[in-house]
Amino acid sequence: MNFxxxxxxxxxxxxxxxxxxxVLFVAGFAALVVRAAYLQGWNNxxxxxxxxxxxxxVIEISANRGRITDRNGEVLAISTPVKxxxxxxxxxxFSAADVPRLAxxxxxxxxxxxxxxxxxxxDFVYLKRQVPPDTADRIAELRIPGIFQNREYRRYYPGGEVxxxxxxxxxxxDVGQEGMELAFQADLAGKAGSRRVIRDRRGQxxxxxxSVRPAQEGSDLRLSIDxxxxxxxxxxxxAAVEAHRAKAGALVVxxxxxxxxxxxxxxxxxxxxxxxxxxxxQLRNRVLTDTFEPGSxxxxxxxxxxxxxxxxxxxxxxxxxxxxxxxxxxxxxxARPLGALSVAQVLQKSSNVGTSKIALSLxxxxxxxxxxxxxxxxxxxxxxxxxxxxxxxxxxxxLPIEQVTMSYGYGLSVSLFQLAQSYSIFARDGDLVPVSFxxxxxxxxxxxxxxxxxxxxxxxxxxxxxxxxGTAPRAQIxxxxxxxxxxxxxxxxxxxxATNKYRASFVGFAPVSKPRLVIAVSVDxxxxxxxxxxxxxxxxxxxxxxxALRSLGVAPDAPMKPVVLPPESERVEESI
Amino acid sequence: xxxxxxxLLVLLIACAIGLxxxxxxxxxxxxxxxGEGERARRINVEFGQLQLEQSTWAMHTRIExxxxxxxxxxxxxxxxxxxxxxxxxxx
Numbered sequence: 087m088n089f090x091x092x093x094x095x096x097x098x099x100x101x102x103x104x105x106x107x108x109v110l111f112v113a114g115f116a117a118l119v120v121r122a123a124y125l126q127g128w129n130n131x132x133x134x135x136x137x138x139x140x141x142x143x144v145i146e147i148s149a150n151r152g153r154i155t156d157r158n159g160e161v162l163a164i165s166t167p168v169k170x171x172x173x174x175x176x177x178x179x180f181s182a183a184d185v186p187r188l189a190x191x192x193x194x195x196x197x198x199x200x201x202x203x204x205x206x207x208x209d210f211v212y213l214k215r216q217v218p219p220d221t222a223d224r225i226a227e228l229r230i231p232g233i234f235q236n237r238e239y240r241r242y243y244p245g246g247e248v249x250x251x252x253x254x255x256x257x258x259x260d261v262g263q264e265g266m267e268l269a270f271q272a273d274l275a276g277k278a279g280s281r282r283v284i285r286d287r288r289g290q291x292x293x294x295x296x297s298v299r300p301a302q303e304g305s306d307l308r309l310s311i312d313x314x315x316x317x318x319x320x321x322x323x324x325a326a327v328e329a330h331r332a333k334a335g336a337l338v339v340x341x342x343x344x345x346x347x348x349x350x351x352x353x354x355x356x357x358x359x360x361x362x363x364x365x366x367x368q369l370r371n372r373v374l375t376d377t378f379e380p381g382s383x384x385x386x387x388x389x390x391x392x393x394x395x396x397x398x399x400x401x402x403x404x405x406x407x408x409x410x411x412x413x414x415x416x417x418x419x420x421a422r423p424l425g426a427l428s429v430a431q432v433l434q435k436s437s438n439v440g441t442s443k444i445a446l447s448l449x450x451x452x453x454x455x456x457x458x459x460x461x462x463x464x465x466x467x468x469x470x471x472x473x474x475x476x477x478x479x480x481x482x483x484x485l486p487i488e489q490v491t492m493s494y495g496y497g498l499s500v501s502l503f504q505l506a507q508s509y510s511i512f513a514r515d516g517d518l519v520p521v522s523f524x525x526x527x528x529x530x531x532x533x534x535x536x537x538x539x540x541x542x543x544x545x546x547x548x549x550x551x552x553x554x555x556g557t558a559p560r561a562q563i564x565x566x567x568x569x570x571x572x573x574x575x576x577x578x579x580x581x582x583x584a585t586n587k588y589r590a591s592f593v594g595f596a597p598v599s600k601p602r603l604v605i606a607v608s609v610d611x612x613x614x615x616x617x618x619x620x621x622x623x624x625x626x627x628x629x630x631x632x633x634a635l636r637s638l639g640v641a642p643d644a645p646m647k648p649v650v651l652p653p654e655s656e657r658v659e660e661s662i
Numbered sequence: 663x664x665x666x667x668x669x670l671l672v673l674l675i676a677c678a679i680g681l682x683x684x685x686x687x688x689x690x691x692x693x694x695x696x697g698e699g700e701r702a703r704r705i706n707v708e709f710g711q712l713q714l715e716q717s718t719w720a721m722h723t724r725i726e727x728x729x730x731x732x733x734x735x736x737x738x739x740x741x742x743x744x745x746x747x748x749x750x751x752x753x
Contacts, residue, residue, distance in 0.1 A: 150706075150710075153710075153713075160717060160720070161713045161714065161716075161717040162717070164710050164713060164717075165710070166707060166710050166711050167707055242714050244714055244718040245717075245721065246721075248721075248722075248723060286689075290693055290696070291692075291693070291696045292689045292692055293689065293692060294692070313722060314722050316722075317721070317722035317723050317726070318722070320723075321723065321726070564741070565743075633737070636737075641745050641747075646741045646743075648741075
C-alpha cells in the first residue's frame with residue numbers, strides 16, 4: 087500500500103506548527119531544569135525541613151523537682167519517677183483473664199475496675215496514679231489495648247510525721263501544696279524542656295537538631311532545720327502532750343546567733359506520705375498560723391520598757407499587797423498576795439499586780455511601740471504560707487484596763503513563732519534577729535529594740551524566773567544556765583474566758599552566759615490535772631534544750647550539779 | 663588529560679565514601695552518647711532512691727528506738743560528760 091498516495095496525508099502541514107511544538111517542549115524542559123536547580127541549589131531549606139519533619143520528633147526533657155535537705159544534708163524530701171496508668175475506654179479490649187490480673191496489679195477489685203472504665207463517658211480516664219515503676223512494667227507486659235502509661239513523679243518524705251509541718255507536701259502533679267514545698271515551689275519545680283531530634287527507623291535518636299527549650303532542673307533546697315533536734319523536739323513534745331492529755335502542742339527552736347529555725351514541731355500531726363485521712367486539726371501549723379493570748383510570757387517586755395525609760399531599776403520596790411489592784415471597774419489579781427517585791431521579783435514570781443502597776447506608769451503609745459518593735463502585730467518575714475501577724479490594736483483605742491491586761495499578756499494575740507523571735511531581744515543584746523527557714527551559716531545582725539544594758543538586766547531576771555524561787559524551776563538543765571518565762575493563760579471561748587481550759591507555755595533561752603538557742607513551747611488544753619506553764623511546758627523546754635545544746639556541742643556554763651527543785655510547799659504559783 | 667580526570671574521579675569516590683563513613687561513625691557515637699545520657703538519668707534516679715532509702719533507715723526516731731530498746735543504750739548523764747576546751751590549731 088502506498089502511504090504517500092493516501093488522500094489523508096496529501097495536504098502538507100505548515101512547517102511552523104512542528105517548530106512551535108519543538109520550541110514549547112524545549113521551553114518546558116528548560117523551565118523544569120531551572121526549577122529543579124533552584125530547589126536543589128538555592129532554595130533547599132523548605133524541602134529539607136519538609137523531609138526532616140517526616141522523621142524528626144520533638145521530645146520532652148523532664149525536669150526533676152529539687153530535693154529538700156536539712157542543714158546537714160540529710161534528705162527530707164525527694165522525688166522519684168513513678169507511672170500513672172490511664173485508659174481510653176472505647177479502645178480497651180479485655181480478655182477474660184486480663185481483668186482480675188490488671189485489677190490485682192492496680193490494687194482494686196475487678197468490679198471497681200470495670201466500673202471505672204465503663205462508667206466514664208470521657209475519652210480519657212486515670213485508672214491509678216503514682217504506681218511504682220516495677221508494677222507499671224508488669225502492667226505493660228499484659229499488653230492490653232487501650233491502657234497507657236505516663237511518667238510522673240512522686241514525692242517521698244522519709245521524715246514522715248516528724249517533719250510534716252515544716253515541709254508540707256506536694257499534690258498529684260508534684261506541685262507544692264503546703265509548707266516549704268509551697269513557699270519555694272518556683273525554685274524547687276524546675277522547668278521541663280524539649281528538643282528536636284532525628285530518630286532512625288528503630289526509634290533510636292541519631293541526631294540532635296536543636297534544643298527548643300533547655301530543661302532546667304529544680305534546685306535543691308537546704309533548710310535551716312536540724313533533723314536531729316527536730317526529732318528530739320518531736321519526741322519530747324509528744325510525750326508531754328500524751329502525759330498531760332493535751333489537745334495540741336507546738337514547739338519552735340531558734341538559733342539566736344544566726345536567726346535560723348532549727349526545729350518546728352506541731353501536734354497532732356500527719357504522715358505526708360499517706361494523706362488519705364487528713365483532718366484540718368492535723369494540718370494546722372500552730373507555730374506560725376495560730377495565734378493565742380500569750381499571758382505572762384509578755385511581762386518581760388513591759389518591764390524592759392520601764393527599765394529602758396529609766397523609770398525603774400531592777401531593784402526598785404513595788405508593793406503588790408494585798409494581791410489585788412482595782413483598775414476602773416476591773417480587778418487585777420495575783421494567785422496569792424506577794425507583798426513588797428523588787429522589779430526582778432515581780433518577773434520571777436510572775437505577779438500580775440506588780441506588772442500592772444508598772445504598766446500604769448507607762449504611756450500607752452510607748453507600750454505599743456515596744457510590742458510592735460518586738461514583732462507583735464507584724465507578720466514575721468518568713469516565706470511561709472499562711473503566716474499570721476497576730477493582733478495588736480492601735481494604741482489610740484486602748485482603755486487603761488486594756489493597757490494593764492496587755493502588760494501581762496491578755497488583749498493581744500501572738501503566734502508562738504513571734505514569741506520565740508521576740509525573746510531574741512533578751513537573748514541577744516537588745517536586737518531582734520531576722521529569722522530564716524533556709525540555712526544561713528553565719529551570724530545575723532538584727533534591729534535594735536532595747537539597749538544592751540536593759541537586755542542584760544532582763545536576762546538576769548529571766549534566769550531567776552527559771553530557777554528555784556521562780557515560776558519555772560523545772561526549766562533548769564544540769565550544766566547550763568537557763569532563762570525563761572512561763573505563761574499560763576485562760577483560753578478564750580465565745581465572748582469570755584473558759585475557766586477550766588488553759589494554754590501552758592514557756593519561752594526561754596540558754597546558755598545564759600552566751601545565749602545560743604531560744605525555745606518556745608506551748609501545750610494546748612492540758613487536762614490531766616496540771617496546767618501551769620512551769621509544770622507542763624517548762625520540762626519540755628528543759629529536755630529539748632539539753633539535747634539540742636549537747637548535739638550542737640555548746641560548752642556548759644554552769645557546774646555539773648543535779649537540778650534542785652523546790653519542795654512542793656514552796657512552789658511559786660503563777661498568776662493567771 | 664584523561665588520566666587527570668580519572669584520578670579526580672577516584673579521589674571524588676574516595677571522598678564520598680569517607681563522608682558516608684564519617685556520617686555513620688558520627689551517628690553511632692551519638693547513639694552511644696544518648697545511651698550513656700539515659701544511663702546517667704537512670705543512675706540519678708537510682709541515686710535518689712538510695713538516698714531516700716538511706717534517709718529512711720537513718721531516721722533519728724528509728725535509731726533512737728533501736729538504741730534504747732534493743733541495744734539498751736542511753737544518753738550519758740551530764741555529770742559524765744567532760745567538755746574539752748578547743749586547742750588552737752586543732753580542728
